[in-house]
Structure formats: structure tokens, C-alpha cells
Amino acid sequence: MNTADTTTDLAEIWSYLSSEPLLWLTATLVAYLISDAIARATNRSPIANPVLIAMLLLGGVLLLTDTPYQTYFTGAQFVHFLLGPATVALAVPLYQNRAHIRKSLIPMFGALLAGSLTAIASALLIAKSMGVSGAELLSLAPKSTTAPVAIGISEQIGGLPTLTAALVILTGIIGAITVTPLMNAMGITDWRARGFALGVAAHGIGTARAFQVNQTAGAFSGIGMGLNALLTALITPYVISILL
Amino acid sequence: MIAHIAILLSAQLIGEVTVRSLGLPIPGPVLGMGLLLILLIARPKIATDMAPTTSGLLSHLSLLFVPAGVGIITHLDRIATSGFGLTAALIFSTWAALIVGAWTFIGLARLTGSRP
Numbered sequence: 001m002n003t004a005d006t007t008t009d010l011a012e013i014w015s016y017l018s019s020e021p022l023l024w025l026t027a028t029l030v031a032y033l034i035s036d037a038i039a040r041a042t043n044r045s046p047i048a049n050p051v052l053i054a055m056l057l058l059g060g061v062l063l064l065t066d067t068p069y070q071t072y073f074t075g076a077q078f079v080h081f082l083l084g085p086a087t088v089a090l091a092v093p094l095y096q097n098r099a100h101i102r103k104s105l106i107p108m109f110g111a112l113l114a115g116s117l118t119a120i121a122s123a124l125l126i127a128k129s130m131g132v133s134g135a136e137l138l139s140l141a142p143k144s145t146t147a148p149v150a151i152g153i154s155e156q157i158g159g160l161p162t163l164t165a166a167l168v169i170l171t172g173i174i175g176a177i178t179v180t181p182l183m184n185a186m187g188i189t190d191w192r193a194r195g196f197a198l199g200v201a202a203h204g205i206g207t208a209r210a211f212q213v214n215q216t217a218g219a220f221s222g223i224g225m226g227l228n229a230l231l232t233a234l235i236t237p238y239v240i241s242i243l244l
Numbered sequence: 245m246i247a248h249i250a251i252l253l254s255a256q257l258i259g260e261v262t263v264r265s266l267g268l269p270i271p272g273p274v275l276g277m278g279l280l281l282i283l284l285i286a287r288p289k290i291a292t293d294m295a296p297t298t299s300g301l302l303s304h305l306s307l308l309f310v311p312a313g314v315g316i317i318t319h320l321d322r323i324a325t326s327g328f329g330l331t332a333a334l335i336f337s338t339w340a341a342l343i344v345g346a347w348t349f350i351g352l353a354r355l356t357g358s359r360p
């Protein structure tokens with residue numbers, strides 16, 4: 001086989017791979033396994049966040065191979081799809097923690113309202129004071145709620161839905177990385193409060209972190225995320241009309 | 245296990261259809277979570293049966309955010325221009341929401357005598 005044939009073969013294999021979901025689906029799972037192994041090797045240090053590491057690995061590969069995100073997503077969408085069933089699955093830890101939850105209804109609703117309003121209002125005020133304006137500023141408003149809801153809200157209020165998706169993911173990572181040192185520094189030891197506040201402020205990525213640390217924190221984080229999806233959708237337009 | 249996945253997908257499907265047909269401001273899967281919770285309260289045995297499947301899925305919740313997270317590469321130019329203000333807003337606002345949320349929870353738990 002001469003060199004020209006080899007080149008053609010490689011080009012054919014690449015054109016097959018880049019038109020099928022197989023390559024990027026496999027790459028997503030492998031990148032996650034690598035990042036999860038790193039997280040375990042560091043004893044689940046908050047800074048070794050699996051979502052962040054896998055994003056950096058895959059983003060780097062896409063930029064190096066000049067692969068458009070749309071091509072990547074045709075493969076990765078099968079993983080993305082599981083977010084829906086996983087959200088439904090949160091009903092099981094919720095049910096198992098029902099006794100805890102029934103005892104903390106008032107603290108939960110108070111923390112939901114305070115945490116959700118703080119998340120929206122402080123993001124808008126800080127960004128505005130630093131010169132962010134227009135559609136970029138509006139895209140920031142629903143950043144603490146779960147991605148599909150945040151995207152819907154962003155469209156409704158005149159933001160940029162794909163920028164909102166990126167800001168939502170970054171918020172989740174910031175919350176997941178900083179929650180443990182922040183709560184320890186403030187001397188907050190109640191797993192219900194830690195988990196619930198994290199679910200409200202940092203949605204599913206926060207909830208994923210909470211489940212790594214403590215099952216009760218995970219269950220409360222799941223409730224915080226679910227309730228804040230509802231509340232953020234209801235109050236964001238009003239908060240914007242008052243603040244901006 | 246297939247039966248458990250079918251239950252999860254059915255709850256999501258009913259949730260999506262209900263949300264869309266009634267124009268509710270909540271995501272379909274969140275309503276699906278509520279529906280499954282009602283089912284579990286009515287049939288507690290299902291919760292015990294499903295637990296291995298759902299805890300398997302939830303222990304790898306991080307994986308499911310990776311595809312959306314990689315989408316950040318489509319916004320690198322915007323992050324380079326407005327990045328400082330956006331990053332500051334994300335970090336300080338997330339900390340503020342965490343602190344306010346956790347202290348409100350603890351304050352109200354003390355007031356109402358709710359212990360962990």
C-alpha cells in the first residue's frame with residue numbers, strides 16, 4: 001500500500017466517523033471516565049470537578065480538530081437526553097427523605113425565595129455595574145436554574161439562549177467547586193441547609209456534587225433545584241422590570 | 245431495570261405533554277418528578293425496586309451536563325470581550341445566593357424548631 005492510498009483510507013475513515021454519532025458519543029464517555037478518575041484520585045477534591053475537566057478535554061479536542069459543536073452534539077445528544085429521565089429519577093431520593101422534608105417545609109420555602117431572588121438580582125446588579133449590558137446582561141438573569149428552563153426564560157426575556165446555557169453550566173461549576181469551603185468557613189453543618197441552598201444557587205451540577213458528599217444534602221439539593229426551576233420562571237420578568 | 249427506565253420515561257412524557265398542552269411555566273421533567281413522587285407515595289414498593297437504577301443514574305449526574313458544557317466553545321469570543329464582568333457576576337452572585345439561602349434555611353429552622 002503506498003502513501004496516497006493510506007491518506008485516502010484515513011480520509012474515508014474520518015468522513016465516516018464525522019458523519020456518525022459513534023465517535024463523539026464515545027469521546028464524551030471516555031472524557032468523563034478520565035475526569036471521574038482524576039476526581040477519585042484527588043479524593044473528590046471540589047476543584048477536580050468532573051464536568052469542568054471533561055469540558056476542557058472535549059472542548060480542546062474540538063478546537064484542535066476544527067470540529068463544529070453541532071457535529072459533536074449529534075453524538076453527545078444521547079447523553080444530553082438522559083438529563084430528563086435523571087430529573088424524574090430525583091423523585092426516589094425525595095421519597096426516601098420524605099420524613100426529613102416534611103419537618104423542614106418552612107425553612108425550605110423561605111430559603112427558596114431568598115436564595116432565588118438573591119441569585120437573579122445580584123447577578124444583574126453586579127454585571128450591570130461592571131458594564132455588561134443589553135442581551136448579554138439579560139442572558140445572565142436565569143443562570144442559577146436548570147439549563148432547559150433557563151434557556152426558555154432567556155428566550156422569553158430577550159437574552160441569548162446559547163449564552164445562557166454556557167452561563168448556567170459555569171454557575172453550576174462555580175457552586176459545586178466553592179460550596180464545601182464556603183459552607184465550612186461559615187460554620188454551616190446542617191446538611192439540609194447546605195444541600196438546599198446549593199440546589200437553588202447551582203441547579204443540577206450542584207446537586208451532582210451534593211450527592212457525592214452526603215445523601216441528605218443530595219436529596220435537599222434536588223428539591224431546591226426543582227422548586228427554583230419553577231420560581232425562577234415565574235419571577236425573572238418581574239425582577240428585570242424592577243431592576244433594569 | 246428496563247421496567248424502571250420505562251417508568252422514568254413515561255413520567256417525563258406525561259410531564260412534557262401536560263406542560264405543553266396547558267402552557268405551564270415549569271419544565272416537563274420537573275412535573276414528571278412530581279408525578280413519580282405521587283406514584284411512589286401510592287406504591288412504596290416501587291421506590292425500593294427502583295432505587296438501584298435511579299441511584300446509578302444520579303451518581304453519574306455530572307456526565308449528563310458535559311454535552312451542554314462543551315457548548316461554551318461557541319461563545320469564546322463573547323467571553324473574551326465581556327468575560328470579566330460576566331465572570332465576576334457569576335462568582336459573587338452564586339456565593340451570595342448560597343450564603344443567603346443557607347442562612348435563611350438555618351434561621352427559619354431554628355425559629356420553627358426543625359431539627360435535621
